[in-house]
Amino acid sequence: MHGTMRSLLVAVALAVAAPVTAHAQFEGLDLSGETAKSKKTKRSTKKRTTKRTRAKKPPVAAEPVEADADDETSEAASSAPASTPAAAPASLPAMPPPPAPAAKPATAQSGMNFDALDVSTTTADRQRIEIALGLFKNQQYEQAAMAGQEILNDRKLLGLHPEAQFLIAKSLYRMELYHASLGEFSRVLARGPATKFFKSSLEWLFFISRKTTSETVILDEIAKYANHDFPEKYRNEFRYLLARYHFVRGRALDQVGQKAEADRSFEEVKKVALLIPRTDPFFARAKYMEGLAHFRDGEVGEAQGAASQAAFQASVESMKEVVRLTRANGGPNVRPSKADQSLRELAFMQLARTHYGHRQNRYALFYYKKMERGAPQWLESLFEASWADYRVGQHEQALGNLITLSSPFFREEYFPESLILKAVIYYENCRYPEAIRIVNEFERFYQPVHDELEMLSAKPLDAAQYYGVLADVQKKNRATTQRSRTDIILERILRLALTDQDLKKVNDSILELESEVDHFGEKADTFKYSELSKRLIDDLKVQRTSLVDKAGIMAKGKLQREMVELKQLLANGERIKFETTTKEKEFLEEQLKEGGRTTILKNYRYSVAVDDDELYWPYEGEYWRDELGTYQYTMTKGCVDRDKANRTVKTAGTL
Numbered sequence: 001m002h003g004t005m006r007s008l009l010v011a012v013a014l015a016v017a018a019p020v021t022a023h024a025q026f027e028g029l030d031l032s033g034e035t036a037k038s039k040k041t042k043r044s045t046k047k048r049t050t051k052r053t054r055a056k057k058p059p060v061a062a063e064p065v066e067a068d069a070d071d072e073t074s075e076a077a078s079s080a081p082a083s084t085p086a087a088a089p090a091s092l093p094a095m096p097p098p099p100a101p102a103a104k105p106a107t108a109q110s111g112m113n114f115d116a117l118d119v120s121t122t123t124a125d126r127q128r129i130e131i132a133l134g135l136f137k138n139q140q141y142e143q144a145a146m147a148g149q150e151i152l153n154d155r156k157l158l159g160l161h162p163e164a165q166f167l168i169a170k171s172l173y174r175m176e177l178y179h180a181s182l183g184e185f186s187r188v189l190a191r192g193p194a195t196k197f198f199k200s201s202l203e204w205l206f207f208i209s210r211k212t213t214s215e216t217v218i219l220d221e222i223a224k225y226a227n228h229d230f231p232e233k234y235r236n237e238f239r240y241l242l243a244r245y246h247f248v249r250g251r252a253l254d255q256v257g258q259k260a261e262a263d264r265s266f267e268e269v270k271k272v273a274l275l276i277p278r279t280d281p282f283f284a285r286a287k288y289m290e291g292l293a294h295f296r297d298g299e300v301g302e303a304q305g306a307a308s309q310a311a312f313q314a315s316v317e318s319m320k321e322v323v324r325l326t327r328a329n330g331g332p333n334v335r336p337s338k339a340d341q342s343l344r345e346l347a348f349m350q351l352a353r354t355h356y357g358h359r360q361n362r363y364a365l366f367y368y369k370k371m372e373r374g375a376p377q378w379l380e381s382l383f384e385a386s387w388a389d390y391r392v393g394q395h396e397q398a399l400g401n402l403i404t405l406s407s408p409f410f411r412e413e414y415f416p417e418s419l420i421l422k423a424v425i426y427y428e429n430c431r432y433p434e435a436i437r438i439v440n441e442f443e444r445f446y447q448p449v450h451d452e453l454e455m456l457s458a459k460p461l462d463a464a465q466y467y468g469v470l471a472d473v474q475k476k477n478r479a480t481t482q483r484s485r486t487d488i489i490l491e492r493i494l495r496l497a498l499t500d501q502d503l504k505k506v507n508d509s510i511l512e513l514e515s516e517v518d519h520f521g522e523k524a525d526t527f528k529y530s531e532l533s534k535r536l537i538d539d540l541k542v543q544r545t546s547l548v549d550k551a552g553i554m555a556k557g558k559l560q561r562e563m564v565e566l567k568q569l570l571a572n573g574e575r576i577k578f579e580t581t582t583k584e585k586e587f588l589e590e591q592l593k594e595g596g597r598t599t600i601l602k603n604y605r606y607s608v609a610v611d612d613d614e615l616y617w618p619y620e621g622e623y624w625r626d627e628l629g630t631y632q633y634t635m636t637k638g639c640v641d642r643d644k645a646n647r648t649v650k651t652a653g654t655l
Helices: 051-054 072-076 123-139 141-154 155-174 178-190 198-211 215-225 232-255 259-273 283-299 306-325 338-357 361-368 378-389 393-407 417-428 430-456 463-478 485-497 500-522 533-592 641-652
Strands: none
Touching: 072 378, 123 141, 123 155, 141 155, 141 463, 155 178, 155 198, 178 198, 178 215, 178 533, 178 641, 198 215, 198 641, 215 232, 232 259, 232 283, 259 283, 283 306, 283 338, 306 338, 338 361, 338 378, 361 378, 378 393, 378 417, 393 533, 417 430, 417 533, 417 641, 430 533, 463 485, 463 533, 485 533, 500 533
């Protein structure tokens, strides 16, 4: 839920991820929805010459594709130098593909390379890993993984265990069991940087991050190796992910009141962002994180006066730089990539919120209008722009936006404050009966939600049990059974909780992990009932428990905050009813004092003029998709024009 406004002139809550202040929320950048499907290519058995390899060096592309050359596991058997694993199709745009490995020309000295010899195993033992590698090359990934597990089970083959573990991890990745693959790569990395497959495993972490619903599942793993030297082609991607890690960590620390530690995390965000060159595809994303860190310094920190203004200006400049970097350069008819467009919209939203937080409402409205109709941030921008319109007296536009938010198309969205804003506008225009009716509607919808949240808070639930409440609601939502009134209320609580983007990402990861466990049941019986499968499922259950605990803590904090904010909104509703009743009493007393004469109302000025490409059409309660976001409400009457009324009364008395 959006942050509650502390008075009738409520300040809008900004929803980019989890709320931090009454003015803003931060959203960790997640553009993982644009993953392209990779083309499966067979490994070429032809020997390439050095000249040909250089001539065919892949150009910089928006979506890296797995190269023909596989990785150092396949090279270990032939005593050739290890190569890095090929990149999987990325959901992160503009990443250059890894260059194809140059084949070494055959020389008389090629048989003298002793570095790759494994003297700890016999030829017969080596044949076992060769068989497993052959299965992998023939795309028999289930058999390859099970063969690798058999090697791990043999204590006599300790020298081959790292290679077998690495092979299992790759096979699981190719089987699209990404969370299981992450667990196996973590085991390889835990062996330390001296392990032959350490650097290659680090690279595979990036590939997994592009395949999972949320890349946050690998942030903790990547952060463990922040002091290690990453391959140059992944170095800036690592820096961006590291900046995200510190940002998410800093926000979590802010929420539990550990400001000093949070300050250090946000400083790390800014330091890491500075390490990425401006020409790199990840620069714009890192700049966005830097802008959020500056904004937090001005809003959450204790900055006053010049320091606060400096943080505000730094945040604005960072976001403007993101807008410039994500602009399409191919002409007016060329749109930026989907990922760049999403980042651009996030930057516009943050610019609007930053200006709104500093009461620069006209600037805020300028940036809110930059949001494309139907974009993911569009409804948020309409709601927040309504508060800016209210501040500058554009009540017709504010109410028009709220008509869009209340349409049946967005019945599942959660904007409780929209009713409070609507009641405030009606109150200020002396539409007292309507103001009372709107407040009553708000109480009818949200008083049960508040009461249910109070009951949840009173129960001695641990973190996992808090998440269990949300999980039960999701299961009922997916079922076709008829829901009770309590189920409907809990469904509203679920939507309320999932307005926290960080919680939503963790929840998505849990659902994805559960789906992966189910995916094991679709495999062949030899794999499904194997010792490896049992071990992997047990590991996934451990991962799920960890994610559930994390999600439970986040859900508990979110729901408790929402309970407090709903309580404040309900209190604001009572204040509106009290003030409205007082004004109605004054209105009736004036009428009685003047002998029951009809008072004169202000002429409410409005215009039906529209742009040349628009048409004025009276709203009669129907909703059309192409009209959403274009409504303007016309107030039919205003407040009493007291001066004119008094002059009329005096004239009538003279006559």
